[in-house]
């Protein structure tokens with residue numbers, strides 16, 4: 001597990017302020033709890049947060065190389081498979097399966113977009129270690145965790161507030177723009193996508209992700 005703090009305290013403060021403003025102004029737009037939105041849909045994230053996408057892609061590649069997870073050519077081929085916006089309101093189950101992993105991806109990057117202890121309680125990110133212990137990871141607002149996608153990980157139940165996180169999975173497949181977590185390695189996705197146009201929903205559900213994206217990109 002590689003942890004990278006990209007935000008200075010000033011940036012974190014800015015992010016917190018932005019988050020508060022956004023939470024206030026967009027409270028009516030928040031949909032039901034346990035929401036996962038696929039921000040890569042139709043190139044939405046790439047269009048709205050190109051710097052952040054580039055930065056997180058570079059981070060995935062460099063950490064994979066540094067940690068010896070991938071060869072140079074493998075790391076260079078990494079592409080964003082899915083960009084998920086997780087918004088889990090209490091009471092939320094988290095991700096209860098201690099053996100959950102991100103099948104067929106190579107590197108997962110998680111960005112915490114709300115503040116533990118203030119915006120929510122519970123929701124700790126844990127990994128299952130070789131000795132059978134579940135290890136808690138420090139994961140504060142604007143922290144970025146990078147780990148091998150096959151590493152078992154889970155999230156404790158959210159017992160109060162709302163836990164928001166941005167999750168990107170990188171794989172040795174094409175950069176995806178389809179409206180799901182793609183399982184096809186074909187150049188063009190042959191799978192059926194949900195028919196409802198996602199853009200309005202995306203814009204309604206993830207403003208704080210995009211605002212934080214600006215803050216992190218500028219840091």
Ligand SMILES: [Zn+2]
Nearest residue numbers: 178182189191
């Ligand atoms: Zn697809």
